[in-house]
Amino acid sequence: MMRTRPLKVALLGCGVVGSEVARIMTTHADDLAARIGAPVELAGVAVRRPSKVREGIDPALVTTDATALVKRGDIDVVVEVIGGIEPARSLITAAFEHGASVVSANKALLAQDGAALHAAAERQGKDLYYEAAVAGAIPLxxxxxxxxxxxxxxxxxxxxxxxxxxxxxxxxxxxxxxxxxxxxxxxxxxxxxxxxxxxxxxxxxxxxxxxxxxxxxxxxxxxxxxxxxxxxxxxxxxxxxxxxxxxxxxxxxxxxxxxxxxxxxxxxxxxxxxxxxxxxxxxxxxxxxxxxxxxxxxxxxxxGAGGAPTASAVLGDLVAVCRNRLNSTTGPGESAYAGLPVSGMGEVVTRYHISLDVADKPGVLAQVATVFAEHGVSIDTVRQQGKDGEASLVVVTHRASDAALGGTVEALRKLDTVRGVASIMRVEGE
Amino acid sequence: MMRTRPLKVALLGCGVVGSEVARIMTTHADDLAARIGAPVELAGVAVRRPSKVREGIDPALVTTDATALVKRGDIDVVVEVIGGIEPARSLITAAFEHGASVVSANKALLAQDGAALHAAAERQGKDLYYEAAVAGAIPLxxxxxxxxxxxxxxxxxxxxxxxxxxxxxxxxxxxxxxxxxxxxxxxxxxxxxxxxxxxxxxxxxxxxxxxxxxxxxxxxxxxxxxxxxxxxxxxxxxxxxxxxxxxxxxxxxxxxxxxxxxxxxxxxxxxxxxxxxxxxxxxxxxxxxxxxxxxxxxxxxxxGAGGAPTASAVLGDLVAVCRNRLNSTTGPGESAYAGLPVSGMGEVVTRYHISLDVADKPGVLAQVATVFAEHGVSIDTVRQQGKDGEASLVVVTHRASDAALGGTVEALRKLDTVRGVASIMRVEGE
Incomplete structure (x- = not known):
């Protein structure tokens, strides 16, 4: 079943993650070949500083011309571990146009331009995989x-x-x-x-x-x-x-x-x-x-980070993408069919822990509680602590919208008896 | 992109898991279609007790003849949630022979006959997926x-x-x-x-x-x-x-x-x-x-179990298998290329916690310690506790092979001063 012509991989970036990817591709070459069904070969490594000694990487593979590398036309998979928006975005787009699939660890780029990159991959019938972009080695x-x-x-x-x-x-x-x-x-x-x-x-x-x-x-x-x-x-x-x-x-x-x-x-x-x-x-x-x-x-x-763990995620994607190429297919692309509106923070509903510095006199709690009630924010617990004429009031609310909480805090700040809002923190995971 | 001819699914078993699979296939039909790229249709449900009322399942789909169902020839995917070795094994094999891919939750069958089932799937160019067989909903x-x-x-x-x-x-x-x-x-x-x-x-x-x-x-x-x-x-x-x-x-x-x-x-x-x-x-x-x-x-x-969580794993596989069929491909099959020998328990190396009932007299600890040393099992800690002429001795070892520990325990039992071995437990995860 093993194909003998190797799949060619271009590595963009050879820092903490890239050097681990190259190392594992070399040391685990037989395992990767068995799992993919064909050998994989490192066909080029684009770097910024070509003079740096890179253990285990053939200097003849090293280039500073990443663009020429992704446009060679014989590259099966481009692994992008440069990070940042440019030149990563242009290189990935060029890779698709020149017949390669892409494995990326680039969270910033995916978060900003994921839709366009997915569209480019789909136009060319290529894969875009990026397990390493989120939480390093953790399959997510x-x-x-x-x-x-x-x-x-x-x-x-x-x-x-x-x-x-x-x-x-x-x-x-x-x-x-x-x-x-x-x-x-x-x-x-x-x-x-x-x-x-x-x-x-x-x-x-x-x-x-x-x-x-x-x-x-x-x-x-x-x-x-x-x-x-x-x-x-x-x-x-x-x-x-x-x-x-x-x-x-x-x-x-x-x-x-x-x-x-x-x-x-x-x-x-x-x-x-x-x-x-x-x-x-x-x-x-x-x-x-x-x-x-x-x-x-x-x-x-x-x-969630580190050279070897991130490389593990990159290589898992590399195996999948190579298998897809051998089978002339692609994995799941972007799935955005639901098209749900993305609401702003005001719509978020959660609980809050609010510390207030207040005047230490009778009636303050009643005043504060009234403000919460007027804004529809229900109080779960209150703790009052007095010291030297000052007092602090810690309020934990039931679930309320961020908008309602924001209105509450604004009104609290206007109370004469509230000297300051020391902290507001959301309470999650309950 | 959406194909309109539905993919046909045969469900074998409609108990705790099967009924959840059927329910989700119905209630989430639109989402499943969007994610697969074609609608999926429940084409038949094989059960043992056809008279039982099954909410949400068209009685016309219910049959007691599972064999006829998997042999119909128009089934794309057979979902096997019967469990046990037979008739599940024969039904899955027949499913492959009649052109279907298979999603199974059957750990016993996979553990016993996984190789043969994978081979049958591969012969027919079909998928065999079984995420639900291990740890329910947990992707593993x-x-x-x-x-x-x-x-x-x-x-x-x-x-x-x-x-x-x-x-x-x-x-x-x-x-x-x-x-x-x-x-x-x-x-x-x-x-x-x-x-x-x-x-x-x-x-x-x-x-x-x-x-x-x-x-x-x-x-x-x-x-x-x-x-x-x-x-x-x-x-x-x-x-x-x-x-x-x-x-x-x-x-x-x-x-x-x-x-x-x-x-x-x-x-x-x-x-x-x-x-x-x-x-x-x-x-x-x-x-x-x-x-x-x-x-x-x-x-x-x-x-790790339960109807809905297990159904979640089954449906994840169902989506993948359906996508593969639409792309005329298959996912990764059995990977057994490493063919490593599987050693017996004697080769396992770990730590042990051993409780001994011993005579409460001088020299017992020295005797016991000598036995451990003779068998090459190094002691980490010992705790001695005396009560009413009897005493207990709790020994925690360093890492040793199960064979060495077994020899140690056998020799300990022969000591006059050892009344009994109260418990032996391995210590893991350190």
């Missing part, structure tokens, strides 16, 4: 797209950024502040020199857009995702969370509205109960909950 | 077979039987004995009237055979799987486990030997540390750890 795209293809997904709730989980876990376990925990993450290589993409939630938002699109068979772009970073989470927030039997995680949440008529996608820090399986996801690990009509709750857990 | 077959196709899996370690996990969880949390916990499981519908298949580990062993075969690209049959039930686990064992910071789970463990030259598959109760994610899998839930070279540790968690 394939289970959502294929295993749950006969089910109705209602919610995807997950920790999809390892850097921020490392920082929050550190704050939780040591009582450290944000900056201190970030410094440690940077020192250990978990955070980049410029951590903005991670700590401001851009990375997680891109993944949320991809997951929501697949889960709800609806186009969800990065711009559709509400995004709030975790740089303002404090040690005091963790103390409040502990009081509630919770911890704090940066969550990506994709939800179908209860009436089924729209979807939302958002990224923000949130309290979750310690009893929730996501609460015990430590360090830089990722985990994603998927809730569906028939299957109930599923969880997928594993390393 | 597809991730192992496809997502990890570019990786090297070294170990699969999981809780794959919900009934026994419910019983063990109950024993752990309430201190109940086995019989009491089993009675509760039966009363709540988690255990069948005859619980043998679950509590003696037959069900988990079948799943272990299937998982090992896929993970190691090697044929592993049910007979190759070492199997030990959990009926002899006692409240005292749980107390010992707690002393060690562990709990007890019935585990399915598929391992590649350290030298890579062989594999093992086994099912038995074992202690695992409370810090291990499998320790906190509660009730009838399932969870499976997969350890691979590149991806590291992945975990998959969810409901």
């Amino acid at each position: 795209i394939r289970p959502l797209r294929e295993s749950l293809a006969g089910d109705k997904v209602n919610r995807v709730l997950g920790i999809v950024n390892g850097t921020t989980n490392f920082i929050l876990d550190k704050m939780d376990s040591t009582g450290a502040g944000y900056q201190e925990a970030l410094d440690e993450a940077t020192a250990l290589g978990y955070a980049e020199a410029d951590p903005t993409a991670d700590v401001e939630g851009f990375d997680a938002a891109a993944k949320a857009a991809i997951l929501a699109g697949i889960a709800f068979h609806t186009r969800v772009r990065l711009d559709d995702v509400y995004r709030e970073g975790m740089t303002e989470v404090t040690a005091a927030d963790f103390a409040s969370a502990k009081n509630m039997g919770c911890t704090i995680k940066l969550l990506a949440i994709c939800e179908r509205a209860e009436d089924g008529g729209s979807v939302t996608a958002r990224v923000h820090p949130a309290m979750i109960p310690l009893s929730h399986p996501l609460a015990s996801v430590r360090g830089a690990y990722n985990a994603v909950f998927v809730e569906s009509d028939a299957s109930g709750q599923l969880m997928f857990y594993g390393p | 077959i597809r991730p192992l077979r496809e997502s990890l196709a570019g990786d090297k899996v070294n170990r699969v370690l999981g809780i794959v039987n919900g009934t026994t996990n419910f019983i063990l969880d109950k024993m752990d949390s309430t201190g109940a004995g086995y019989q009491e916990a089993l009675d509760e499981a039966t009363a709540l519908g988690y255990a069948e009237a005859d619980p043998t298949a679950d509590v003696e580990g037959f069900d988990a062993a079948a799943k272990a055979a299937i998982l090992a075969g896929i993970a190691f690209h090697t044929r592993v049959r049910l007979d190759d799987v070492y199997r030990e039930g959990m009926t002899e686990v006692t409240a005292a064992d749980f107390a010992s486990a707690k002393n060690m910071g562990c709990t007890i789970k019935l585990l399915a463990i598929c391992e590649r030997a350290e030298d890579g030259g062989s594999v093992t598959a086994r099912v038995h109760p074992a202690m695992i540390p409370l810090s291990h994610p499998l320790a906190s899998v509660r009730g009838a839930y399932n969870a499976v750890f997969v350890e691979s070279d590149a991806s590291g540790q992945l975990m998959f968690y969810g409901p």
